[in-house]
Amino acid sequence: MKKLLIALSATLATGAALAEYPDKPITIIVPFAAGGPTDKVARDLAEALRKPLGATLVIENVGGAGGTLGAGRVAKAANDGYTLLLHHIGMATAPALYRNLSYKVLDDFEYLGLINEVPMTLIGKPSLPAANYAELNKWLEANKGKVNLANAGLGSASHLCGLIYQSTIKIDMTTVPYKGTGPAMTDLIGGQVDLMCDQTTNTTAQIEGGKVKAYAVTTPQRLGTASLKALPTLDEAGLKGFNVSIWHGLYAPKGTPKAVLDKVNAALKVALKDAEFHKREEALGAVIVNDARVNPAEHKAFVAAEVAKWTPVIKAAGQYAD
Incomplete structure (x- = not known):
């Protein structure tokens, strides 16, 4: 009986903590230096997330080793929802590029949703x-x-x-x-x-x-900006199916409670419809994702497909880092 009461008490305490999430600032790790495109996306998103998530979001730049240092830090961070990762296509290419990667891309993170494509x-x-x-x-x-x-x-x-x-x-x-x-x-x-x-x-x-x-x-559609819309796509030029874009996604450490993940994903979907966020991203030439990949399962499936796409290309080129 005593053990049952202790377990029940712990469950209630956990539930209360989740209900209060977030009750302190959330850190978004950007695995690159400040001032770059990924840093800009993170800062724009943090502002758009602030209201729907009801929290202050702090950007921390952890650059080095092609983004793997910052990603590795998040993989080992506390899985309480207060440390998130915003990463680009390097999430999918690191397994082939780095022989001694400290984390497993598809196993050590919770996927929260794709943000944009550039x-x-x-x-x-x-x-x-x-x-x-x-x-x-x-x-x-x-x-x-x-x-x-x-x-x-x-x-x-x-x-x-x-x-x-x-x-x-x-x-x-x-x-x-x-x-x-x-x-x-x-x-x-x-x-x-x-x-x-x-x-x-x-x-x-x-x-x-x-x-x-x-x-x-490099994308299947021409660019919408007035100055670049005359540029043909490589697909139009004869390289059928050629499609390369740089995308950004949001992640949490593996084991983060589902209730927390659901809150962050719901806030992300609201942020991706924010008019000011759209305006800022369009100025960067980025396209906001508005399909199923804003959901965790589809986001993870997309990254898995990207890993499969890039691995043979990188291995064929024989370009690796330790």
Whole structure:
């Protein structure tokens, strides 16, 4: 009887704690430095979540090792709902890129919902002779073994896009990694490298300013922005089914109570309809997710499919980190 009363008391206490959640600030770990695209998404989302969740949300940047340090911290954090992770496509590519990953992507997290998708653009140095994608394709064929493809470092969006682009067109290029998009873009504008494939958040201003040549977008639909809507998709250009975008999702440590997960997911769905959040994301060239992937099960299934998609591409390229 005594044990039953103790168990009942513990259950009631847990239920009361869940009913009060959240009763203190929630930390969202961003596994990259402040000021980047993922950090911006996190800060915009935190503001949109504040009212429906009824809590203050604090952004903590834990950069390093391609986002794996921050993700690893959340995997080992207390599963009480007060530490969340906002991560991009690196969630799905890390298992193939890192031999000694400290966590299991599909086992060590609770999935809360997908947030957005960011298209990418294929751009070239201003002196490239090709005026459009058809001409670029001919130029690539004529210059096999001579083309340099810049990226912002191992595991970056530009690195991943470059890998799958080379795999699709079956033309190997010399990959030139940089410590961030900034120096990579500087050398592309200066003509030290030939091509780069990167997020609209990083390329739109350079395209609009005429500092680089733009050839195509990587999603099945053209971009909606007035300055870029004339850009063809790679699918239209002949690479049927080509679809690469950078997405962001929200996660909690494994074992976080379902009642807490349900509260956060419900608040996330409200935040994704927030007009100000839409306005800020559209300015980044991002598209808010409004399909079933805002649900935990569909979000996890999507990431599992992305792991399956990227693993053979990365392994075929033989590019790993310890």
